[in-house]
Amino acid sequence: MRMKMKMNSPAITLEFFRHLLKKDRCMNTGKLGFFLLWLLCFTSIFIFFFLYSPNPFFRATRRQEEQPSQNVLIVKSNKYDEQCDLFTGRWIPDLQGSLYTNWSCPTIPDSKNCGKYGRKDSDFVYWRWKPDQCELPRFDPKTFLTFFRGKKLAFIGDSVARNQMESLLCLLSQEETPTDTYKDVEDRFRTWYFPSYSFTLMVLWTKFLVMGEERMINGSLSGVFDLHLDKVDGKWADKLPGVDYAIVSEAHWFFRKNYLYEGDMLIGCVFCNEPNVTDLGLGFAIRMAFRTTLKFINACKECRNLVTLLRTFSPSHFENGTWNTGGNCNRTSPLSEVGLNLGGTEWELRTIQVEEVERARKKGEKRGNKFKALDVTRAMLMRPDGHPGSHWNNKGMEGYNDCVHWCLPGPIDAWNDFLMPVLS
Numbered sequence: 001m002r003m004k005m006k007m008n009s010p011a012i013t014l015e016f017f018r019h020l021l022k023k024d025r026c027m028n029t030g031k032l033g034f035f036l037l038w039l040l041c042f043t044s045i046f047i048f049f050f051l052y053s054p055n056p057f058f059r060a061t062r063r064q065e066e067q068p069s070q071n072v073l074i075v076k077s078n079k080y081d082e083q084c085d086l087f088t089g090r091w092i093p094d095l096q097g098s099l100y101t102n103w104s105c106p107t108i109p110d111s112k113n114c115g116k117y118g119r120k121d122s123d124f125v126y127w128r129w130k131p132d133q134c135e136l137p138r139f140d141p142k143t144f145l146t147f148f149r150g151k152k153l154a155f156i157g158d159s160v161a162r163n164q165m166e167s168l169l170c171l172l173s174q175e176e177t178p179t180d181t182y183k184d185v186e187d188r189f190r191t192w193y194f195p196s197y198s199f200t201l202m203v204l205w206t207k208f209l210v211m212g213e214e215r216m217i218n219g220s221l222s223g224v225f226d227l228h229l230d231k232v233d234g235k236w237a238d239k240l241p242g243v244d245y246a247i248v249s250e251a252h253w254f255f256r257k258n259y260l261y262e263g264d265m266l267i268g269c270v271f272c273n274e275p276n277v278t279d280l281g282l283g284f285a286i287r288m289a290f291r292t293t294l295k296f297i298n299a300c301k302e303c304r305n306l307v308t309l310l311r312t313f314s315p316s317h318f319e320n321g322t323w324n325t326g327g328n329c330n331r332t333s334p335l336s337e338v339g340l341n342l343g344g345t346e347w348e349l350r351t352i353q354v355e356e357v358e359r360a361r362k363k364g365e366k367r368g369n370k371f372k373a374l375d376v377t378r379a380m381l382m383r384p385d386g387h388p389g390s391h392w393n394n395k396g397m398e399g400y401n402d403c404v405h406w407c408l409p410g411p412i413d414a415w416n417d418f419l420m421p422v423l424s
C-alpha cells in the first residue's frame with residue numbers, strides 16, 4: 001500500500017484537488033478527498049475480483065427461486081428481529097427495484113445521476129440485501145417519517161456521508177417534498193425539512209471529524225494536513241446540540257500524508273517517510289479520530305438522549321488502475337460471498353470502527369446515550385457494480401472515474417433500509 005502511495009506525487013494529487021475546486025463546483029468539495037484516496041487502490045480488492053466471474057445462468061434461476069421470499073418479507077415487514085445480524089448476508093435479485101428513479105427524485109446531484117450520464121445497464125438496481133438470519137424490510141418512507149416525527153437526524157462526515165443523505169432524501173421525498181431550509185456558501189452544510197412530520201435532515205461536512213489544518217508550503221496549500229487527534233472539528237460539533245440521531249462516518253481523507261498531534265505535540269504521521277517522525281499507521285489515526293469523536297458526543301451536556309450510529313468503511317472498487325491511471329469500475333453485477341476478501345485494509349478499518357463504537361456504547365450506557373454500528377462494509381465490498389465509474393458529470397475531469405461514491409438509485413439505498421431496524 002505504501003508503495004502505491006508513493007507512485008502518486010503530491011504535485012499530481014494537488015493539481016487534481018485544485019482542478020476540482022475550480023472546474024466542478026457542483027461536484028461538491030468532499031469529492032476531493034476521495035480522488036486522493038484512489039492513490040491507494042487496494043490491491044486486496046483486485047484479488048477477489050479475479051476470483052469471481054459472474055454467471056448469468058446462475059442469476060436467472062436465482063431470481064425465480066427468490067420470488068416466494070418476497071411475500072414473506074411483506075408479512076414480516078414491521079417486525080425486527082433483535083437477535084438477527086443484519087450485516088451478514090448476500091445480495092439477491094429483486095424484481096421490484098428502487099423506490100425512486102431520477103425522475104421521481106429531483107434532488108439527485110449530477111455526480112450520482114448515473115443514468116443521466118450514460119449508464120445503460122440498470123441491473124445493478126435490481127438487488128436487495130438479504131441478511132442470512134432474517135429479512136431486511138423494504139424502506140417505507142411513511143413508516144420512517146412517522147417514527148422520526150419531530151426529530152432531527154444529522155449525517156456527519158465527508159461526501160460519502162452526503163451520498164447517504166442524498167439517498168435518504170430521495171427515499172423520503174416519495175412521501176413528501178421536503179423544503180430546502182439551509183445551505184452554506186460551499187454547500188457543505190445543508191438542511192432539509194419535512195413539514196408534515198416536522199422532521200429535519202441535515203448533513204454536517206467534515207474531512208476528519210477531528211481538527212485538521214492543511215499545511216501551507218511556499219504559500220500554497222499542500223494537500224498535507226496536521227491532524228489534532230484529541231480535538232473534534234468544531235464546525236460539526238457546534239451543531240450537535242438539538243440533534244436526536246447522528247450518523248457519523250469518515251475514512252477516505254485519512255488516506256494521504258498527514259501529521260498527527262495530541263495535546264499540540266507532534267506524535268507521528270501517516271503515509272510519511274521521515275527518519276525523525278514515526279509512521280503510526282492509518283488504523284491508529286482513524287481509531288483515535290473516532291475515539292475522540294465518540295467521547296465528545298458522550299460528554300455533550302446539551303445533547304439529550306442522542307443516538308449515534310457509526311457508519312463503517314465504504315469501500316472503493318478501482319480495477320486496472322488507480323483514479324489517476326485510468327482505473328475503472330464497470331462491472332454490472334454484485335460479487336458473491338465467495339469473492340469476499342475480509343483480509344484487507346478495508347476490513348481492518350471497519351473492525352477498528354466497530355471496536356470504537358463498542359467502547360463508546362459501554363461508556364454511554366450510564367449517561368443514556370446510545371451508540372451502534374451501521375456496519376455496511378461487508379455488503380458494500382460485494383458491490384463493485386454500484387459506483388458511477390465514468391457516468392457522472394465529469395466536466396473538466398474527463399477520463400477520471402468515480403469508483404468511490406455510489407449511484408442513485410443504487411446499493412447505497414440499502415444503508416437507509418438498515419436505519420429503521422437498527423434504530424427502533
Ligand SMILES: *[C@@H]1O[C@H](CO)[C@@H](O)[C@H](O)[C@H]1NC(C)=O
Nearest residue numbers: 102103113114115116117119
Ligand atoms: C434519468 O436516467 C435516464 C437513463 O436511465 C436518462 O435518459 C434521463 O435523462 C435521466 N433523467 C433525468 C431527469 O436525470
Ligand SMILES: *[C@@H]1O[C@H](CO)[C@@H](O)[C@H](O)[C@H]1NC(C)=O
Nearest residue numbers: 010011216217218219220222
Ligand atoms: C519552496 O520554494 C523554494 C524556493 O523557491 C524551493 O527551493 C523549495 O524547494 C520549495 N519547497 C517546496 C516544498 O516546494
Ligand SMILES: *[C@@H]1O[C@H](CO)[C@@H](O)[C@H](O)[C@H]1NC(C)=O
Nearest residue numbers: 266267268274275276277278
Ligand atoms: C524532521 O526532520 C526534517 C528534516 O529532515 C525537519 O524539517 C523537521 O522539522 C523534523 N521534524 C521534527 C519533528 O523534528
Ligand SMILES: *[C@@H]1O[C@H](CO)[C@@H](O)[C@H](O)[C@H]1NC(C)=O
Nearest residue numbers: 318319320327328329330331
Ligand atoms: C481489467 O483488465 C482485464 C484484463 O485486461 C480485463 O479482462 C477486465 O475486463 C478489465 N476490467 C475492467 C473493469 O475494465
Ligand SMILES: *[C@@H]1O[C@H](CO)[C@@H](O)[C@H](O)[C@H]1NC(C)=O
Nearest residue numbers: 326327328329330331390401
Ligand atoms: C471498462 O471501461 C474501460 C474504459 O473506461 C474500457 O476500456 C473497458 O473495456 C471497459 N470494460 C468492460 C468490461 O466493459
